[in-house]
Amino acid sequence: MPSYKNIVCEWCKHSVKRQVRGTKDAGRFCSRDCSYASSSRMKAEREALRRIVTKQYKRAMRALRESRRVKRERERLQYIDDALKCVCKSCNEPFKQITHLGSKAAYCKSCAEQLEAESNRKSRRVAKSRRRARIRNTKSDPIDPFDVFETADWACYLCGVNTPKSLRGTYDSRAPELDHIIPLSKGGTHTMDNVACACRKCNNIKGDILPNTPRRGNSSAGGP
Ligand SMILES: [Zn+2]
Ligand SMILES: [Zn+2]
Numbered sequence: 001m002p003s004y005k006n007i008v009c010e011w012c013k014h015s016v017k018r019q020v021r022g023t024k025d026a027g028r029f030c031s032r033d034c035s036y037a038s039s040s041r042m043k044a045e046r047e048a049l050r051r052i053v054t055k056q057y058k059r060a061m062r063a064l065r066e067s068r069r070v071k072r073e074r075e076r077l078q079y080i081d082d083a084l085k086c087v088c089k090s091c092n093e094p095f096k097q098i099t100h101l102g103s104k105a106a107y108c109k110s111c112a113e114q115l116e117a118e119s120n121r122k123s124r125r126v127a128k129s130r131r132r133a134r135i136r137n138t139k140s141d142p143i144d145p146f147d148v149f150e151t152a153d154w155a156c157y158l159c160g161v162n163t164p165k166s167l168r169g170t171y172d173s174r175a176p177e178l179d180h181i182i183p184l185s186k187g188g189t190h191t192m193d194n195v196a197c198a199c200r201k202c203n204n205i206k207g208d209i210l211p212n213t214p215r216r217g218n219s220s221a222g223g224p
């Protein structure tokens, strides 16, 4: 004997008399249409909810990734900043410079340029002072006259007068000049043991008293 009961359809709200069976939804809807309508509505709501949750989850994940990315970027910039911090070995001033990783620049830009220029001047001095010895094909060392003058405390080895750096290259009688103790013309060599700092006056006198040493404005007239 089938049993019946009055139910109110959950979808259309109509009251109907339904035979109670073991089937799904039997007691909730008046018809299959209402059952489908209800379940598709529920499905749509679940979908909408899922979309909202997914959206929020994605947004949260994006924010997390972004904050991690920002942190990594900040750390990276800090690392680069630290790697670029150099202290000049010459002027002791801190400076920043792009260098190969792990090897820091030793000198700041202006000191590096000065050192470079000084190094160039030095090699020019060395080459110039060596030239006459090279022409004579005698033994020659790479000698920077300034090193010789420095060692001599900028004083003439013959008369002891001060030969200040500022007079180098001038026609002043106290201008420092590189003297070959045994002149190149007498077989002297352009080596450290044969060079000395002389004042221009002594250098000229020496040139005068030693024959066969041609000097500027000094003719061969009156030789012995
Ligand atoms: Zn219904
Ligand atoms: Zn510097």
Ligand SMILES: [Zn+2]
Pocket: 156, 157, 158, 159, 160, 161, 198, 199, 200, 201, 202, 203
């Ligand atoms: Zn002198």
